[in-house]
Amino acid sequence: MGKTKESRPRLTQDEFDLVKDYRNKHSALSTECDEKGIPINDVNYYWYKGEHFSINVRGKQANYFDMRDAMIKDMNAYSPKYPTIKRNKNKDGHLLVVDPADIPIGKLCSSFETGEDYNSQIAVKRVMDGVNGLLDKASGWNFDKQLLIIGNDILHVDTPKRTSTAGTPQDTDGMWYDNFLIAKNLYIKIIETLLQTSPVHIQYDPSNHDYTNGFFLADSVNSWFSKCKDVTFNTSIAHRKYFTYGKNLIGTTHNDGAKETDLALLMAHEASEHWANCVHRYFYTHHIHHKKSKDYMSVCVEALRSPSGTDSWHHRNGYQHAPKAVEAFIHHKEHGQIARLTNIF
Numbered sequence: 074m075g076k077t078k079e080s081r082p083r084l085t086q087d088e089f090d091l092v093k094d095y096r097n098k099h100s101a102l103s104t105e106c107d108e109k110g111i112p113i114n115d116v117n118y119y120w121y122k123g124e125h126f127s128i129n130v131r132g133k134q135a136n137y138f139d140m141r142d143a144m145i146k147d148m149n150a151y152s153p154k155y156p157t158i159k160r161n162k163n164k165d166g167h168l169l170v171v172d173p174a175d176i177p178i179g180k181l182c183s184s185f186e187t188g189e190d191y192n193s194q195i196a197v198k199r200v201m202d203g204v205n206g207l208l209d210k211a212s213g214w215n216f217d218k219q220l221l222i223i224g225n226d227i228l229h230v231d232t233p234k235r236t237s238t239a240g241t242p243q244d245t246d247g248m249w250y251d252n253f254l255i256a257k258n259l260y261i262k263i264i265e266t267l268l269q270t271s272p273v274h275i276q277y278d279p280s281n282h283d284y285t286n287g288f289f290l291a292d293s294v295n296s297w298f299s300k301c302k303d304v305t306f307n308t309s310i311a312h313r314k315y316f317t318y319g320k321n322l323i324g325t326t327h328n329d330g331a332k333e334t335d336l337a338l339l340m341a342h343e344a345s346e347h348w349a350n351c352v353h354r355y356f357y358t359h360h361i362h363h364k365k366s367k368d369y370m371s372v373c374v375e376a377l378r379s380p381s382g383t384d385s386w387h388h389r390n391g392y393q394h395a396p397k398a399v400e401a402f403i404h405h406k407e408h409g410q411i412a413r414l415t416n417i418f
Contacts, residue, residue: 080414132287155301160271166217167411168318168404171207172325173200174222174359176380177282178259179229179252181244182382187393191382192246197259199380199418203399206416208270214403214412216271219283220316221264223275223291225327225359228283238284244384253290260294264304272303276314278359280327315344319406322351328358328376336373351407357402363395373410380418 106112167174182191229252231238235245267273277291291308298304300334307314313326313336331339336356341348348354356370365376377400383393396417403412 087339093118101347136303152296152299155268155298155303157302158268160217163213163217164192166271166406167214168218168220168321169211169214169216169270169408170220170222170323170357170402170404171204171263172222172357172359172377172401173203173263173380173399174377175226175362175381176200176256176259177226177229178256179243179245179247179249180381180384181246182384186385187388189382189386193252195254195262196381197255199397200259200399201262201266203380203416203418204266207399207401207414208266210414210416211401211403218318219267219271219273220318220323221267221273221275222278222325222357223260223294224278224280226261226280226287226288227290228252228286231283231286234317237282239281242283244386249286253286256290257293257297260290261297264298268301268303272305272318272320274305275307276316276325277306277308278314278325278327279310279312280360281329313339313343315340315347317347317351318404320350320352321404321409322347322354323404324354324356324372326356328360333358333367333374336374337369340372353417355402355410362392378415 082140083370093312176196176197178193180191180196182189184190194358228250230243230245232240232247234242236242237247246252249324255325264273264275275291277288277293280287288308288310291306295306295308307316312330313324316323316325322340322344324336324344326336336358337354340354340356346397350370356372356374358374358376359379361376362379362381363376378398380397380399382397387393398415398417400416401414402410403414405411
């Protein structure tokens with residue numbers, strides 16, 4: 074449908090005479106318009122709050138086509154096109170699972186109280202050093218796919234009042250909007266780094282510190298890579314997600330909800346279409362910041378270490394001194410998890 078000529082409401086003669094009479098009787102209106110640079114003859118259509126008057130001033134109305142074109146332009150500008158990388162096919166490929174767990178961008182730790190410093194800059198450097206260190210350790214393997222786990226308290230707070238989603242106050246570094254952009258750029262950099270090795274599937278785990286903002290962050294990163302064929306996403310709000318690779322069934326969750334002892338049975342129900350064909354079953358969990366691994370029948374449930382520092386609350390309660398690390402896992406299509414990689418700080 075083509076553009077239509079813009080139309081404005083017309084004043085009746087009685088309304089026009091009333092406005093004209095009001096202008097002539099009240100010199101303060103003329104003074105207000107002169108001071109604010111508003112032509113008095115345009116006093117009709119859009120609202121302006123002045124010192125003495127609330128004025129309706131005629132103005133150019135918004136046009137749908139202009140707004141549409143501007144929106145499309147902005148969306149294209151923020152969704153770059155990545156070139157397709159030609160890769161050699163390898164029959165004996167592997168899956169690399171990269172899981173920088175519980176990073177908390179915006180978390181503040183002071184060595185004066187807890188014995189170590191931690192802030193957004195340290196978090197970014199530690200995670201990138203960890204990812205690059207894991208890729209160096211994995212350089213002797215052939216990978217035809219990578220699974221990157223995101224979310225898991227990537228943002229330390231969920232409100233402008235510096236609280237978690239549940240309203241618990243947090244020690245914070247920086248403003249919430251700055252940390253959102255820092256986390257977004259960190260994820261983009263990680264994905265671009267992994268892309269040099271093989272295609273990447275990103276799986277998002279919602280978490281207790283940033284239940285809403287973490288979801289928005291994952292969705293914005295998804296949009297960023299919408300034109301990249303080598304990157305796929307699962308950014309639903311589901312608390313448990315599943316990924317298959319050959320005979321591997323891999324579940325991920327933040328682990329602040331369902332009991333650990335129930336995860337194996339939940340996997341059997343929620344991923345029943347893959348259960349029988351995948352004889353190697355794993356659940357990678359987070360939240361507790363320390364290593365824990367246990368077999369529940371045929372499902373190995375493994376908690377990952379965190380690279381983050383110790384804040385006041387954790388120090389006061391003695392939840393510290395576990396090794397800080399970023400971890401990765403190597404899976405073979407037929408034989409399951411065959412190696413673990415750890416970059417300790």
